[in-house]
Amino acid sequence: MLNPNTTLPRILTYQGIPVWRHAQIIQWAAQIASAILVVALVMWFFGNMAFAIDDREIPFGFSFLEREYQTPIGEHVLPYESSDSFLYALIVAATNTLVVAVAGVILATLLGIFIGVCRLSPNWIVSKLATAYIEFFRNVPLLVQLFFWFYIILELPTVREGYVLADLLYVNNAGISFPGPVSSGVTPAVVWLVLAVAAVFVGALAHHRLVRREDETGRPSYPLVIGCVTTVGIAAITWLVLSGIFGDAPFSVSTPAPQGRFGRIDGGVTIRAGMLVLLIGLVMYTASFIAEIVRAGIQSVGRGQTEAARALGLSPVNTLRQVTFPQALRVIIPPWISQCLNLTKNSSLGGVVGYTDLTNVAITMTQTAPAINIFLMLMATYLAMSLTWSLIGNLYNRHIRFTG
Amino acid sequence: MKRITKYIGGGAVILALVAAMACGQEEPPAPVAPAQTEPTAAMAEPTQAMEATAAPTADEATSMNNQGESRLDTVRARDKVICASRNDVPGYGFLDDNGNNVGFDIDLCRALAAAVLGDPNKIEIRLITAAERGPTIQSGEVDMLVRTVTWTTSRDAQWGNYAQTMFYDGQGFMVRKDLGVGSALELQGASVCVTLGTTTELNLQDFSNQNGLNLEVLPFEDTPAVVAAYESEQCDAFTNDRSQLAALGTALQNRADHVILPETISEEPLGPVVPHGDDQWFDIVKTVMGILIYAEAYGVTSGSVPTAATGDTKVDRLMGLEGAFGQEPLGLSETVAQDVINAVGNYGEIYARNLGPEGINLPRENGRNALWANAPCQDCPKGGQIYAAPLR
Numbered sequence: 146m147l148n149p150n151t152t153l154p155r156i157l158t159y160q161g162i163p164v165w166r167h168a169q170i171i172q173w174a175a176q177i178a179s180a181i182l183v184v185a186l187v188m189w190f191f192g193n194m195a196f197a198i199d200d201r202e203i204p205f206g207f208s209f210l211e212r213e214y215q216t217p218i219g220e221h222v223l224p225y226e227s228s229d230s231f232l233y234a235l236i237v238a239a240t241n242t243l244v245v246a247v248a249g250v251i252l253a254t255l256l257g258i259f260i261g262v263c264r265l266s267p268n269w270i271v272s273k274l275a276t277a278y279i280e281f282f283r284n285v286p287l288l289v290q291l292f293f294w295f296y297i298i299l300e301l302p303t304v305r306e307g308y309v310l311a312d313l314l315y316v317n318n319a320g321i322s323f324p325g326p327v328s329s330g331v332t333p334a335v336v337w338l339v340l341a342v343a344a345v346f347v348g349a350l351a352h353h354r355l356v357r358r359e360d361e362t363g364r365p366s367y368p369l370v371i372g373c374v375t376t377v378g379i380a381a382i383t384w385l386v387l388s389g390i391f392g393d394a395p396f397s398v399s400t401p402a403p404q405g406r407f408g409r410i411d412g413g414v415t416i417r418a419g420m421l422v423l424l425i426g427l428v429m430y431t432a433s434f435i436a437e438i439v440r441a442g443i444q445s446v447g448r449g450q451t452e453a454a455r456a457l458g459l460s461p462v463n464t465l466r467q468v469t470f471p472q473a474l475r476v477i478i479p480p481w482i483s484q485c486l487n488l489t490k491n492s493s494l495g496g497v498v499g500y501t502d503l504t505n506v507a508i509t510m511t512q513t514a515p516a517i518n519i520f521l522m523l524m525a526t527y528l529a530m531s532l533t534w535s536l537i538g539n540l541y542n543r544h545i546r547f548t549g
Numbered sequence: 550m551k552r553i554t555k556y557i558g559g560g561a562v563i564l565a566l567v568a569a570m571a572c573g574q575e576e577p578p579a580p581v582a583p584a585q586t587e588p589t590a591a592m593a594e595p596t597q598a599m600e601a602t603a604a605p606t607a608d609e610a611t612s613m614n615n616q617g618e619s620r621l622d623t624v625r626a627r628d629k630v631i632c633a634s635r636n637d638v639p640g641y642g643f644l645d646d647n648g649n650n651v652g653f654d655i656d657l658c659r660a661l662a663a664a665v666l667g668d669p670n671k672i673e674i675r676l677i678t679a680a681e682r683g684p685t686i687q688s689g690e691v692d693m694l695v696r697t698v699t700w701t702t703s704r705d706a707q708w709g710n711y712a713q714t715m716f717y718d719g720q721g722f723m724v725r726k727d728l729g730v731g732s733a734l735e736l737q738g739a740s741v742c743v744t745l746g747t748t749t750e751l752n753l754q755d756f757s758n759q760n761g762l763n764l765e766v767l768p769f770e771d772t773p774a775v776v777a778a779y780e781s782e783q784c785d786a787f788t789n790d791r792s793q794l795a796a797l798g799t800a801l802q803n804r805a806d807h808v809i810l811p812e813t814i815s816e817e818p819l820g821p822v823v824p825h826g827d828d829q830w831f832d833i834v835k836t837v838m839g840i841l842i843y844a845e846a847y848g849v850t851s852g853s854v855p856t857a858a859t860g861d862t863k864v865d866r867l868m869g870l871e872g873a874f875g876q877e878p879l880g881l882s883e884t885v886a887q888d889v890i891n892a893v894g895n896y897g898e899i900y901a902r903n904l905g906p907e908g909i910n911l912p913r914e915n916g917r918n919a920l921w922a923n924a925p926c927q928d929c930p931k932g933g934q935i936y937a938a939p940l941r
């Protein structure tokens with residue numbers, strides 16, 4: 146018999162498991178097949194789009210971004226004029242979405258934790274109320290809920306007959322107005338804000354150091370007091386210095402007041418009805434999901450942990466805060482991230498209740514600019530927002546995981 | 550750290566895709582050339598066309614068009630005309646007591662179906678919001694867009710081809726009487742409700758800037774929400790095309806409490822739009838609109854469609870009884886006008902049924918929407934602006 150290693154390549158004398166049953170080969174084949182499929186699908190999508198663009202003379206290009214937008218944006222957090230460019234208008238709109246997303250996630254998380262904990266309460270009424278809340282808000286479509294809140298807010302008195310508290314707080318069906326800061330100029334305001342953020346960091350660092358010193362040496366170091374004093378001190382000094390340099394304080398308080406024959410509220414900070422409706426709707430809806438996530442997380446912590454904590458003499462509240470909840474977080478964070486994503490994406494329903502979020506501005510733009518490019522940018526922006534949420538969530542998840 | 554690089558990698562891939570798209574526009578996409586240069590070849594090989602329909606593409610209309618087939622053939626093969634329209638504004642597109650979608654815009658779609666398929670009921674109405682109009686007609690997924698669409702140059706350039714102005718409108722404001730506002734110029738600092746994604750929204754900004762009114766704009770995606778917000782005084786005024794203000798006003802709880810301000814701040818010529826890229830279909834829609842208008846001018850109504858020569862050359866030519874006005878090159882039957890007028894009546898009948906006395910009661914006589922042909926003499930400018938290319 147010939148020696149197969151010398152006369153023939155090994156592959157021709159292969160005598161192992163038949164190829165079609167070889168686990169590794171099957172795996173590779175599946176990988177390659179699915180990769181080809183995905184690439185073909187993506188190419189088909191883009192090919193189809195390229196064809197349609199040409200066939201129906203659909204305009205395509207990004208040159209519109211520098212043109213003046215010349216269209217109103219209902220509510221905007223950043224300053225906006227109709228003479229601003231498309232690109233800036235998109236940034237303004239994205240900021241609108243971000244504001245609702247961030248505020249919504251914070252509020253929905255707080256409400257969700259509260260409802261979730263209530264659901265586990267030994268108190269029968271509290272736990273049943275929480276269950277009723279969850280089952281109601283989780284099972285009614287968000288769009289229906291938004292219309293519900295929209296009509297509820299419309300039932301409030303009109304701006305000319307609205308509730309006024311001490312000429313400072315105005316509540317009516319156009320929104321809620323209250324006193325707020327206005328910047329006297331962009332430069333001092335931005336400089337001070339940056340310095341204030343730095344002050345918070347310095348304060349936090351001082352607090353961190355002092356806590357460690359207290360732990361190591363046992364000497365009382367008053368970390369909280371010193372940390373706060375540092376932050377407030379730096380902020381106050383920079384405020385005074387900036388006021389001296391620019392001759393005007395970086396921010397002043399503006400109070401709202403009715404203006405003109407229509408009595409629309411001007412000045413201060415106004416949360417307009419559209420934003421209010423969208424926020425309430427998103428928070429109530431998302432909180433019901435977060436509540437269930439929190440309940441599942443808490444229940445995933447072994448019963449022994451609670452019993453041990455109680456045996457050590459911790460109060461029920463402290464048991465939850467110090468023992469159960471920190472362990473539950475590992476289970477809570479991953480599904481919580483997807484709720485953050487959902488809330489951000491659901492904010493695109495704002496148009497139906499009169500809030501001009503990113504999607505609605507983008508849709509309006511398709512009237513005077515190429516739709517395909519606008520929607521590509523829209524998708525990329527939402528994707529960026531979602532990936533950012535995932536990044537924050539995953540980093541936090543890594544931070545709290547078991548080590549060692 | 551690894552995870553962060555993953556995110557950056559993902560972002561880079563997306564950026565690359567977008568960049569590739571941006572570059573792609575300069576070079577003609579590969580699959581286009583054969584389909585456009587050999588339309589006859591595609592039609593001669595039925596298998597090729599059949600493959601196209603069998604392929605799991607997004608839409609029948611789109612895929613068949615991809616093979617270079619004309620939209621007329623597509624529509625005939627489908628045996629249905631697909632129109633994008635609405636059902637929320639009386640007069641234009643609304644649900645009647647029996648739940649049928651009726652209106653001026655819907656009748657234009659019916660006329661087209663009668664012309665190309667011989668049956669006005671072979672239509673499918675896709676209900677879309679104002680803001681969806683552009684993408685809908687750009688994608689070519691509908692055969693015609695008739696949803697109170699204002700003709701503007703940038704829409705004409707980007708959306709599709711405007712066939713014919715069938716109604717001349719202009720933007721106005723509606724306010725509550727008790728505010729005591731007599732003119733739109735007095736709306737200083739007012740809050741105005743408007744439908745998102747409309748020319749109305751764009752004109753409002755121009756009007757506010759030009760007159761230093763500092764209007765607060767409250768845009769909503771759906772017109773019913775605009776009306777609800779206005780009725781609850783969330784905004785002080787509500788702006789739309791004047792005819793739609795009149796139409797929507799009929800649905801307000803107490804119409805007498807509201808007034809339409811005298812100013813008309815824009816030109817709003819409304820009419821049907823067809824997708825770019827099929828000249829024959831564009832011409833068919835223009836011709837059908839012309840048939841409606843000239844039938845009224847010649848006094849042919851749905852009750853009096855002649856089937857034998859009348860001796861009046863113009864009427865006979867329109868009815869396909871003598872000569873022709875381009876039916877054959879367009880792929881229409883000789884007697885297409887008979888089908889259309891029998892099915893939906895002439896322009897005047899459509900107007901009367903939906904916008905006139907039987908509908909939302911917008912006056913027509915001596916207005917812009919009267920026929921030009923109704924002018925008392927050949928050249929005196931006393932007729933309306935409704936006019937189409939002569940049918941001959």
